[in-house]
Amino acid sequence: MSLEAKIMDQMKEAMKAKDTVALEALRAIKAAIILAKTEAGASEGLSEADEIKLLQRLVKMRKDSAEIYTNQGRADLAEPELAQIAVIEKFLPAQLSEAEIEAIISKIIAETGANGIAAMGKVMGLASAQIGGQAEGKVISGIVKKLLV
DSSP states (O other): OOHHHHHHHHHHHHHHHTOHHHHHHHHHHHHHHHHHHHSTTOOSSOOHHHHHHHHHHHHHHHHHHHHHHHHTTOHHHHHHHHHHHHHHHTTSOOOOOHHHHHHHHHHHHHHHTOOSGGGHHHHHHHHHHHHGGGSOHHHHHHHHHHHHO
């Protein structure tokens, strides 16, 4: 079942349950999928990797917004953003722990013989490809920096 079909099913359930927060998050996902499909140069459908990137981007946008609202003392605006994150994350693959990410990156560094911060781009490319949607790029980057310095 494609992500779009799953979203439609969840939207129906959210409408029946009158869950406005979930419905708002699901509509945002659907809108992002439609935009991605209609962009210039876009193929007919989205690949699974593209869907994961799209969902991660939506989560990141909401996290950034929630952080800004929290810093400004606007918990009333941060709460819906955090609730929407929980809804969107249901469609993402299970996230790896930092220890698991560190083990994968250590293995990549050992295999490539990378050392020093100059090799960060090479290690990041391999790590991002291998870890995929199972961790945020910011977390991967932080661990790579820590291990290469």
